[in-house]
Amino acid sequence: MAELAKQQLVITAIGEDQPGVVSALTQLVSDCNCNITDSRIAILGNELTFIMLLCGDMAAISRVEHTLPATGMELGLLTMMKRTSSHNAEQYGGGYNLEYHGVDTPGTLSQVTGYFAEYGISICSLKSDTFDKEEQAYMRCELEFNVPQELDIDAFKVSFEALSQRLEIDYIFRRIR
Incomplete structure (x- = not known):
């Protein structure tokens, strides 16, 4: 696909988890002649959250923009769309992964992400959850992030x-790119 003709669209769909929802959305994208270049799915409570980054020519992206709202309503989904452009990874000095865990204490994730913001660090991916262990609530989190070139x-x-x-968290840093 020629670089000038390439368009990108981010789609988010949220609704009750039910069989066939992901299939219907990916089929819509395919029928509109777009390609899914990145995607994430999460089940939070009883809700499915599906995020996709699509690429295609102007006509294909426009077809998705016009078709998705009706399909979303039929499936009982709240949908959002936003056009975007390619991410410029060259401005970063490297990519890292951080995994941490500890006793579930309110505000831990906020303090970690705030700390990253102070250093100008861009968080690319974040997954956190809680679990019971030895009759106590614990949390774990995994972040993928890019650091600015000038960061020591x-x-x-x-x-x-x-x-x-x-x-009071244990953690592991890993360079991933």
């Missing part, structure tokens, strides 16, 4: 160690 990653890691001790 070693100094950041040392500083994060102090935060992790204050929050």
